[in-house]
């Protein structure tokens with residue numbers, strides 16, 4: 676026996692309706708990216724932005740990506756969703772380049788995106804169409820996505836790296852990748868999961884995980900980014916640990932492109948003053 680719970684029923688009518696609305700939004704290209712800056716912990720300079728997908732439902736308002744990304748995977752529309760966000764992120768990156776700023780954009784790819792055998796070709800075609808330098812594009816892929824089919828993931832990552840795209844392992848610390856496997860992957864950087872960063876100044880276990888991850892990444896010749904930096908104490912501690920880059924609400928929330936332009940202007944005037 677079990678007790679019926681509408682929220683966990685994949686075919687509950689509300690969820691099915693939301694799935695239909697999401698399909699419609701993807702078909703009509705109504706999803707859009709927000710951008711959250713990452714800064715270098717040594718110089719304070721912006722090193723790039725992470726692209727985070729946003730969906731504003733016509734009646735329900737903003738729906739968080741933690742809710743609509745799994746829905747898109749279920750509805751088999753994660754491919755077109757990712758391509759739509761990727762295209763808009765590339766267009767924005769090109770707009771920044773035209774204004775004289777080279778700001779790399781990091782786009783999230785889900786496990787289901789990696790299963791698309793034509794993904795590498797599609798990304799290459801988009802880069803050509805947008806006239807974008809591949810070294811301004813970065814992909815964030817979670818540890819667990821890479822573990823679903825390690826051999827296939829290795830092939831895709833190798834193809835992206837050969838194109839000049841930088842690769843990040845996202846949410847590091849909550850997956851189960853073996854060190855031997857990590858060493859084989861052609862990745863550039865590790866992003867420490869925000870769960871550990873957010874409480875590292877209060878919880879000694881989290882602090883130990885962050886410290887060990889920084890050491891591990893550096894020993895493997897990888898860069899380390901800490902996400903979920905919510906206060907100055909955390910920022911200072913990360914700098915003291917030798918972490919390379921930081922991202923989080925303390926620096927800036929994810930912003931629409933024009934909001935980020937304003938933030939960048941303020942950040943550069945803070946540096947020159």
Ligand code: C2E
Nearest residue numbers: 727728740741744760783784785903904905923924925929
């Ligand atoms: P993620 O890739 O780990 O992205 C970081 C999340 O942490 C974002 O949540 C961001 O808004 C949030 N965040 C940033 N700084 C802080 C902080 O200081 N404190 C706290 N508490 N949170 C912070 P968001 O935008 O709600 O996205 C949630 C997740 O949805 C992402 O986690 C990612 O897994 C997924 N996602 C978002 N956009 C896309 C996309 O275009 N494609 C795919 N496949 N997944 C996406």
Ligand code: CA
Nearest residue numbers: 725783815845
């Ligand atoms: Ca991410």
Ligand code: CA
Nearest residue numbers: 845846868902
């Ligand atoms: Ca993450």
